[in-house]
Amino acid sequence: MLSYRLLMSLLAGRELVARFWARDWHAIRARLGRVAPTRQVDRIWLHAASNGELASARPVIDALLRQGRHLLITVNTDSALALGNGWALEHTSVTLAPVDLPGPTRRVLRNWRITAHITLESDLWPIRILNTPGPVVVLGGRLTARSAKGWARFDALVRRVMARVTYLSAQDSASADRFVTAGLPKTALGPVFDLKALYTPPRDAPDRALSQPFDRTNTWLAASTHEGEEETILTAHKATLPKRPNLKLILAPRHPKRTEEIAQLIDAQGLTFARRSAGDDPAQAQVYLADTLGEMHLWYALAGVTFVAGSLTDRGGHTPYEPAAFQSAILHGPDTGNFRAAYDRLADAKAAICTPDATSLSEALIAMESAEKQAAWGQAARKVLHQDTDLTGLMQDIARALDA
Template sequence: MLLYRLVVGLLACGIVVKLCLRRDWATLSDRLARTGPTDPGARVWMHAASNGELTSVKPVLSALLDRGVRLLITVNTQSARDMAEGWSLPNTDIRLAPLDLSHVTRRMMRQWSVTGYITVESDIWPHRFLNCPGPVLLIGARLTERTARGWARFPRFAKRVLSRVSYLSAQDSRSLARFRDIGLPHTAVGPVFDLKALYTPPTLPVPAELAQHFDRTTTWLAASTHGGEDALLLDAHKRAQADIPDLKLILAPRHPKRADAIIANLQARGLSFARRSRGETPDGVDVYLVDTLGEMPLWYQLAGTTFVAGSLTDRGGHTPYEPAAFDSAIIHGSDTGNFSAAYQRLGDAKAAIEAANAVEIATAVTDLTNPARQKEFAAAARRALHQDTNLDALMRDICSRLGA
């Protein structure tokens, strides 16, 4: 515990100094839990790290609010905060997450009259667990093999932190086994439940002036790419274009700030492109670079095929649930540990294509420009990813632990 306090303390100092130099007093206030409620009352604190986690837990948020629970939601990023605020949820306060310092978390618990703490997926902050005066719940919990090995190096610390967990519903059976191995009490074990299976496509109509430039059958999307993937995907696009001259690629990087590096790759390959952030029209270009955030539903609707990125490097892959919900056929790389159970179901059902290099990706993209094949794979993915997700049963478990 002492080592953790030292490490977190040093990291916190760096964050505070950076915010002071930027004169970002509003963020600093949130990070130090100096921003309290405007009205009194007990609240359940729910933490979702960023947009993906927040989106996956939205059905749970709505169900809790329907039951009269007041919520304090914290997130790690400003974009996630903007998303949550855009939902205009009743009886809900939204803040940037505080630093995991003991005195800061105690202040947070005290100021907001926290009666319970819920964390989503993989954000485990020891001081929040240890200082919470009420039950601690993990839902959609995920623990990678690498992270589990890190916790296992400090078995007493891991057991102490996890001893505060009243309820854990893991995203997959492997994560559950790892949590149990590092000290999760058997009394806290709940059913395996992947929150992302509850994903419902948001209503985000495609503007006619944008839709007219894309034929869905011959448009594919590279969704949430990371450094090291773009060059491979662009090579695949050039290869596929040799067979499908009117093929278009929508390239959506995970981090838009990488746009300049991607443009260098485009120029090196002689590919024409338009840039979303600058309002450029995608008419007649090879690649539409969407270096923006919060618009992914648009691109799923425009692309009949999606390559789910983060799967060609060591990132563990991104969600297949979203493209499947939009009836976009799925291609992915081999690194899919973040959603291992979902990709296992896709593989067993032959409902997605795994491709490891530019040649294999180009072959898959070309195959899926056949309208019948594209429709077949999209429908198979929907069926494979459908599971008996009993939200009512999960909510009964959660509310029982919270006393709500």
């Protein structure tokens, strides 16, 4: 535990210094657990790392509120904070999560009168879990082989944490097995349930001014790109233009703060581009740099084809469920470990194409030239990833765990 606290102290220090330089005093108070409620009621603490996890949990959040629960929702990113606050849910407060150290954690548990903790996917924070006074529930739990090896360095701590988990529903069977190996009691293991399969697109659609410059058939999206991926994507786009001169690329980086770096890469390829953050007109641009947060659903709606990024490097790939919900044909790289089961289903049904390099990506874009082909692949992906999820059954399990 001492080595973990030292590591967290270093990470917390870096976060707090960054917030100090940004003069973000509210974030500093939140990270230190010093944001207090205006009303004293018992609450369940639900934690989601970022936008994707929070959006996937919305059906569960709504169901908890229908049960009459009061919630404290914490997140790790500013964009997720904006998303949660934008919902304006009754009996719900949304704030940045405290750093996982004893002082900030205990302040949140005490001030917000926390009775139970629900966390999503792989965001399991030891001090938070060990100090929660009531049940601990993990939904859509994900534990990759790489993460399991990392956990082995803190074996004693991990086993203490796993012993505190009341109920865990893993998003795939391999993760479920790894959690049990790590010390999760078998009696706490629920059925495999992927929350991402519950994703439903937001109601707001691109307005006419935004959608008019984009013909969906001739627009493709590179969604949530990371460093080391944009070069491949831009090379593929440039190579495709002689065959498809009207093709537009919407390039949406995972971290918009990399805008200047990516702009230089686009310029080096000799491609014209426009920036979303600058309010540029995309009409004449070959690349639209979507360097904003919280708008990915707009880009899915505009693109007949989506390349799901995070899959050309060692980051495990991002969710295929969101583009599938928009019936956008799916391309991806070879590294899809974060959603292995979903991508395996897509591969088995031939409902997505793996493109490990610029050449194969360009070939796929040329092959996907027609609206009919894009629609067929998009519909196939949506059908394959549709999960007959029994949300009612899951909520019954959660209610039993919370009320135990």
